[in-house]
Amino acid sequence: MPEGKNSCEVCRKAAKQFCSSCKAVFYCSKECQKRGWKEHKNNCRCFSIQVHPKYGRLLIATRDIKAGEVLLKESPLLVGPKEKSSAIVCLGCHRAARDYRCIRCHYPLCGPQCQTAKYHKDECEVLSRVEVPPEFNGASQSALSHVTVLRVLLTQKFDHKTWQLISDMQDHFAEIKRGDLYRYFMTNVVDFLMKVVHYEEADEATILRVCGILMTNSFEVKHNGSRVRGLYHTASKMAHSCVANTKHVFEDDLTGVFIATQPITKGTPITVNYSQVLWNTMARRQHLKMLKFFLCECPRCCDATELGTHFSTLLCDECGSSVVSRNPLDLDAPWSCSKCPHVISAKQVRWGDAVLYKELRELDKSSPRALENFLEKYKKTLHSQHRFFVEAKYGLVKLYGNSPNCRFRDMSRTQLENKVNWSRSLLDLSAVLDPGLSLLRGSLLFELQAGIVALAKHLLSNDIITTEGAKDYMKEAAEVLQEATAILNHEPDMRDGGLNERLSYIAQELEI
């Protein structure tokens, strides 16, 4: 609660009441608060934008924030196709496009109804200058990457306020000019827009800057079942952390809703994870370096054990103990065993990582057997909480009981116990890497409650536990489900009947 002598924002009299949302502005009475709201509502926020010497602009909490609080709701400045995607989206509504093409520009639409859609209207005239439109069959994943860049460039002409807000965003122009992405952007976007689309209103440097702005600041947004990218003015100022304190969801109208997943203390940064929680340090840092142009040095990245989770840890060939990098911030640092003198070179570790990554990608993820075999095969190579083990176990937790290949009634006691035990151990991991009200925690709790009920049913029908014993399982399952529901209710997919649908499916499968 704010302290000291304060004056009313409206009439300047001494004031004791304050805005309960931002807690930064005072009023002497309810009447003054009502009168002041019209002006205050635009500034009523629980954070301020500050400049950090290393991170640049970022959001800092201006008061203590509770887990679950909505920090920000914001409409996008602009959305459009992703930089790379194998799915071709309709430029009118962003649903998956099939064979229909715009009668004017011949770019993908889902049907005549999207011909004049607001997203496509302005760009259509420009795109219709392309003499031979590119092939839009998903073979070229960047076939539509120039469209979003063009949408930004067109705001210069049609929506100057949006253009100003976007062009104020960080672009990492210098890094792009001297980095690996320069050629890629030149070929796929700059040359295409200048030489094929004959877009003459912007020069090479402006187009490259827009590529950099989109790369640095875009959020991935689900829209009409497809994934597109969107620019959000204030949210784009959030700094990255590999253990972030917010999550975000997008409403049907693309409003971004940013929610605190854990308590945030006044004066500390409000953060988002630009990378993936379930990637290990090597993968996250490479990804951030390549696409966001910085090397993360957060506590998780600095710690070879990834905050004690052993998410990157290998097992020693010689003695079976843990092997971790001597310096996780240096990609070339050797990895050494915690017990014996065995050392593995960074090159060997990277090679092994790439091989296992490929093997896991190529596995049939709908087959429990394939994932179980992977765990068996590498149990002497990877720590039980290594990223790839976690991926396989999480895959199995989601598969067990939820797939026609693996229905509860066909599962063995070991499989049911694994669903429960792995959900619990993954929850411990998520408490460190994605703490609080995260989607990961919500999903794991949901699977845990289903696993507990299924296991209880199995044990009861095989006379391993009594009805009294089964009640304890059900009591725990009910508590776990309550927490899962509270978290998952933030998710648009789950809120609108999705959660009930999943619960009905499980109840049907379990015949309860």
Ligand SMILES: C[S@@+](CC[C@H](N)C(=O)[O-])C[C@H]1O[C@@H](n2cnc3c(N)ncnc32)[C@H](O)[C@@H]1O
């Ligand atoms: C989406 S922008 C965030 C806003 C930006 N700082 C600005 O001033 O506009 C992302 C960029 O912020 C910087 N940044 C964000 N989080 C960072 C972190 N944890 N460490 C270093 N740089 C960070 C990087 O330059 C990154 O490319």
